[in-house]
Amino acid sequence: QVQLVESGGGLVQAGDSLTLSCTISARTVSQLAMGWFRQIPGKDREFVAGLAWSEGSTAYADSVSGRFTISRGNAENMAQLQMHSLKPADTAVYYCAARYLTIAYKSADYLYWGQGAQVTVSS
Numbered sequence: 001q002v003q004l005v006e007s008g009g010g011l012v013q014a015g016d017s018l019t020l021s022c023t024i025s026a027r028t029v030s031q032l033a034m035g036w037f038r039q040i041p042g043k044d045r046e047f048v049a050g051l052a053w054s055e056g057s058t059a060y061a062d063s064v065s066g067r068f069t070i071s072r073g074n075a076e077n078m079a080q081l082q083m084h085s086l087k088p089a090d091t092a093v094y095y096c097a098a099r100y101l102t103i104a105y106k107s108a109d110y111l112y113w114g115q116g117a118q119v120t121v122s123s
Contacts, residue, residue: 002026002112004096017084020051021065022096024077030054034079034105036070038119045095049081050103051119059103064074064090086121094119 003025012018034051037045049070050059058070064083066096073080078098094117097110104110 002032002098004098004112004114005087006094006096006114009094009119012086014087014121014123016086016121017082017087018119019083020081020096020119021073022025022079022081022114023075024079024098026077026098029077031100032098033101034070035097035099035103037095037097037107037110038090039095039116040092041056041120045107046092047105047107050092050105051079051102052103057103059105083119086115086119088121088123090119091121092119093117 005023008020030053034048036048038048039045048061051070067085069082070082096114098112099110
């Protein structure tokens, strides 16, 4: 069983930076691939970034590439999403998700989800 808890959301201005953290409770984190998704009302969850834990490979949506970085956090069981040059279009609820081994781009391919963290970027 895997449990995920996001933290670090908030209200920022356009151009600011913000870091989201995902605390992972799992027997073997190294077997996981982590994903960050975001969702706005009335829309499907959108892939933002992914990380294959053991090999360290990453993937990004075109809309955030070069501005967002997914990584393993300083704590042993933590994933982070560093967001820079934030835009109002980045406003959404951000979800941390996990599946086994490889990064996937569809939300349906992830087994475990956090509760979500609101990120609001004002213009």
